[in-house]
Amino acid sequence: MTTQQLVDQIRSKKSFLCIGLDVDLDKIPEHLLEEEDPVFAFNKAIIDATHHLAVAYKPNTAFYEAYGIKGWQALRKTIDYLNQNHPEIFTIADAKRGDIGNTSGMYAKAFLEDLAFDSVTVAPYMGKDSVEPFLAYEDKHTILLALTSNEGAFDFQTQKVDEEELYKKVLKVSKTWKNGQNLMYVVGATKTEFLAEIRRIIPESFLLVPGVGAQGGRLEEVCRYGMNRNVGLLINSSRGIIYASQEKDFARAAAEKAEELQQQMSKLL
């Protein structure tokens, strides 16, 4: 999917909501545990109830890898279901990978070719040759961790190296890599005080912003400092939407939460 197609979808749905499919068998409604594939049954119900309100879905692969082969099969069914039924929706494999070049090439093949996601999250720590194999997929998107939502972001990311914060170096240097202009970046919704500065360095890039909802980030603040002329934001909420109810009405409850966010977004566009 091209960035322009993503922007067009945002404008037509009046939404820049990304729903995180972080499925935990201990949190899904009990009646689904009787299904052959409870994780996929849960995802399908959530997608069916919310696809008109969201422009992206982001399964975090940890929640699938944790269930072994069954988890991986559920991940495949979920991405196939999205690609077949909602090809206009942007899909993110939240895998946070990155390794020496030939290994990164295999990660890229796994998520962008085999599973056929539109994008994958990647850690910048190992540098240029660990990220360029993802960027080689020019019709896909690499989403680089810049300033994360967690407390540990202050351990390294905001520390100065040669008088400049590490996250700023990540933003500036990664732009110079081959196809680096195609990068998107992760910035946590809990770090809005950094957003104006981030926008000075990368005015045009899309930001994936997790941390609204369960982690306490505020949508209005993210938009005030982070929005650009193409909107430039994908705001993710996982637990705040998918576990709105843990009873039989879970999909309807998720849709209500998603609609609340979509309504707020439509006023900020």
Ligand SMILES: O=C(O)c1cc(=O)[nH]c(=O)n1[C@@H]1O[C@H](COP(=O)(O)O)[C@@H](O)[C@H]1O
């Ligand atoms: O890359 C991410 O998506 C990510 C980066 C980050 O800085 N913080 C962060 O919370 N995430 C992910 O975003 C999701 C947030 O989930 P909730 O807190 O339940 O909305 C999880 O899948 C996290 O792994």
